């Protein structure tokens with residue numbers, strides 16, 4: 001034990017010494033102010049991403065199930081149409097999108113469980129005049145239960161293939177990051193895709209961009225959408241919040257991916273930014289607005305500059321959170337983010353690169369209080385600064 005602490009101290013000292021960036025609360029505040037300025041009014045729904053996040057990932061618990069149940073049981077929005085070829089059949093909390101092609105349908109995410117998928121996905125599709133039997137593929141954007149829960153049922157019922165990234169298939173097979181009895185089991189491994197690969201069905205092609213951070217294999221799909229005679233390019237940001245605990249590799253990945261996708265969005269002309277949680281892109285309000293919009297105007301077409309700003313907001317919030325973790329590594333065990341409870345048990349799911357960070361956390365000593373609940377989250381109720389518990393609405 002002493003040896004561990006000593007090694008940890010050395011690693012922590014090395015971490016601090018080799019850093020050219022000196023973290024401070026001022027730099028955290030600057031990042032958050034910058035993000036708020038970049039977000040302005042139209043992207044302020046992204047700002048909860050800038051709230052302080054806990055150092056440890058939530059473990060299954062009754063409290064988590066209760067929070068999840070509240071999120072799942074919110075009255076669902078009306079299903080609706082975002083583009084001529086893109087429909088929303090998700091809940092008030094999690095999105096499920098249907099891309100219509102000339103050769104069948106691609107479902108993007110499958111909600112929490114089979115019952116919810118039956119009620120909202122199948123039920124919503126029928127209300128929109130879409131036949132669930134035409135679903136050919138179910139894309140799971142990342143391996144968390146709120147996105148895969150209904151996937152196996154849909155796949156079995158309609159003979160659809162399930163697509164996920166190799167790395168998130170591995171996570172779903174060998175060790176879930178989060179679990180809850182409200183989620184159905186992960187789907188059986190099917191099609192694994194790598195960064196930049198495409199799936200073409202009829203007249204549509206989806207490009208799978210692997211944008212790690214939220215999970216290590218998060219997919220942000222990019223595809224063409226139509227509105228009247230106009231073609232647009234949509235991207236669904238496949239994983240948004242930092243609910244993975246104190247994992248600097250994840251934050252670095254997130255920072256790198258938001259920069260990469262910012263460049264590619266400019267190059268490819270992505271002008272329709274979407275999310276897989278409706279709270280992160282104003283889906284429900286936009287669906288209503290689109291239903292009443294004049295021909296040629298579509299609230300889901302935000303424009304390339306808005307995509308650019310959205311990537312910058314997420315990038316800046318990731319930098320703020322990274323700085324918070326660096327600060328608390330310096331500050332000592334009294335800080336709430338330095339809670340080491342549970343971290344040792346979760347090392348298997350982390351990058352090797354992060355060993356120094358974990359060693360640093362261990363060096364801070366064990367704190368005997370319950371880990372804060374990192375998941376599920378609500379995007380509507382910002383946590384007060386300094387608190388790490390996300391509350392269900």
Ligand SMILES: [Zn+2]
Nearest residue numbers: 142144214239
């Ligand atoms: Zn997730």
